Amino acid sequence: MNLDLSEEHELIRRTVREFALERIAPVAEELDREHRFPYEIVAEIAELGLMGIPVPEEFGGAGGDTLSYAIAIEELTRIDSSVAITVAAHTSLGTMPLLLFGNEEQKRAWLPDLASGKKLAAFGLTEPGAGSDAGASRTRAELRDGEWVIDGAKIFITNAGTDITACVTITALTGEDEISNLIVPNGTSGYVISAPMRKLGWRASDTRELSFQGCAVPECNLLGERGRGFQQFLEILDGGRISIAAMGLGLAQGAYDLAYEYAQERQQFGKPISSFQAVQFQLADMAVEIEAARGLVYRAAWLKDQERPFAKEAAMAKLYTGELSNRVVNHALELHGGYGFMEEYAISRFYRDQKVLEIGEGTNEVQRMVIAKQLGL
Numbered sequence: 001m002n003l004d005l006s007e008e009h010e011l012i013r014r015t016v017r018e019f020a021l022e023r024i025a026p027v028a029e030e031l032d033r034e035h036r037f038p039y040e041i042v043a044e045i046a047e048l049g050l051m052g053i054p055v056p057e058e059f060g061g062a063g064g065d066t067l068s069y070a071i072a073i074e075e076l077t078r079i080d081s082s083v084a085i086t087v088a089a090h091t092s093l094g095t096m097p098l099l100l101f102g103n104e105e106q107k108r109a110w111l112p113d114l115a116s117g118k119k120l121a122a123f124g125l126t127e128p129g130a131g132s133d134a135g136a137s138r139t140r141a142e143l144r145d146g147e148w149v150i151d152g153a154k155i156f157i158t159n160a161g162t163d164i165t166a167c168v169t170i171t172a173l174t175g176e177d178e179i180s181n182l183i184v185p186n187g188t189s190g191y192v193i194s195a196p197m198r199k200l201g202w203r204a205s206d207t208r209e210l211s212f213q214g215c216a217v218p219e220c221n222l223l224g225e226r227g228r229g230f231q232q233f234l235e236i237l238d239g240g241r242i243s244i245a246a247m248g249l250g251l252a253q254g255a256y257d258l259a260y261e262y263a264q265e266r267q268q269f270g271k272p273i274s275s276f277q278a279v280q281f282q283l284a285d286m287a288v289e290i291e292a293a294r295g296l297v298y299r300a301a302w303l304k305d306q307e308r309p310f311a312k313e314a315a316m317a318k319l320y321t322g323e324l325s326n327r328v329v330n331h332a333l334e335l336h337g338g339y340g341f342m343e344e345y346a347i348s349r350f351y352r353d354q355k356v357l358e359i360g361e362g363t364n365e366v367q368r369m370v371i372a373k374q375l376g377l
């Protein structure tokens with residue numbers, strides 16, 4: 001057993017860490033305040049080859065493994081969640097369905113622009129009436145004269161409406177109890193994208209409501225086998241959970257970093273507050289749990305890289321890091337006292353950005369349902 005990261009993994013951590021500190025940290029507060037999508041940063045991340053880490057090089061990706069991807073997402077979230085979710089949703093939800101289920105023609109058509117980060121992609125599963133119960137989708141697609149004609153709505157879809165979004169893959173009912181995945185290019189007539197949704201956190205990321213009104217796409221935009229949409233999205237969500245777990249880990253680490261630094265600067269009763277044992281114990285508890293979380297996240301990624309079953313471990317990592325990041329960011333903000341409540345302190349943004357980690361890609365309850373099922377219950 002070797003728990004050391006390889007030189008390649010250490011390199012990706014250093015590269016992303018340096019980039020996040022130099023390029024994202026100085027603008028993160030402003031992007032959040034202005035609810036502004038980080039186009040310039042996405043372009044720079046694309047330059048670094050980080051918009052398609054797990055995509056094979058033949059399709060324009062970096063050909064990296066899941067662990068490299070998880071480390072990159074962890075390091076981005078350590079500085080800013082909006083940028084991190086933009087990369088994570090683009091990779092795990094936008095690009096992976098095309099890589100995993102696309103035919104050769106679809107892969108050649110879509111992947112090079114997506115994996116190189118020239119374009120973004122989205123995945124539209126959630127509907128106003130179908131969230132945790134994603135199988136209850138009502139969006140329908142009917143095959144008429146060689147075209148899928150789509151009617152329905154999706155909600156909370158990340159990356160769907162940016163200026164560089166190429167397409168969304170949606171789940172739709174293509175028959176009685178039959179769900180399939182369809183690729184809908186942005187700009188298709190009858191595909192209407194709402195204004196950006198106003199959110200508690202992830203304010204610089206793009207989240208939209210989508211509506212399909214007689215929206216027709218060619219028959220060949222069916223992704224994978226007809227009727228396999230349910231199994232396909234479960235597989236996508238299993239992989240996606242590793243990236244959200246990496247976000248939980250990164251957010252907890254980032255909140256800890258801020259609290260650790262602040263506790264040494266802040267003087268009360270004539271001493272830095274870090275000299276009080278009560279404060280030290282809080283930081284010690286955070287450090288322990290973050291280390292445990294890192295083990296869960298990296299193991300889930302490693303299992304996936306070994307092509308071994310990883311659904312249970314991915315759900316465990318997502319559940320644990322979601323709840324852990326909640327505890328850590330809460331205590332980290334408390335250690336900032338009243339300053340933590342002020343917007344110019346990064347910890348207040350971390351606090352707002354945390355909550356969705358316990359909701360997106362399956363709530364805490366849904367993770368427990370997945371884990372219980374995997375335990376044979």
Ligand SMILES: Cc1cc2nc3c(=O)[nH]c(=O)nc-3n(C[C@H](O)[C@H](O)[C@H](O)COP(=O)(O)OP(=O)(O)OC[C@H]3O[C@@H](n4cnc5c(N)ncnc54)[C@H](O)[C@@H]3O)c2cc1C
Pocket residue numbers: 089093122123124125126130131132133155156157158159199202207356359360361362363364365366
């Ligand atoms: C910022 C943001 C970005 C998102 N991005 C995307 C995206 O890109 N693509 C996409 O498809 N979706 C996306 N989502 C949607 C997200 O995955 C859903 O919000 C999530 O799955 C929960 O669904 P819901 O909001 O309908 O909540 P509901 O399913 O209505 O859940 C409400 C509450 O009921 C609980 N609950 C439901 N069923 C059960 C049960 N059987 N047992 C116990 N408790 C239960 C839930 O745990 C939760 O606490 C995003 C959401 C947000 C907020």
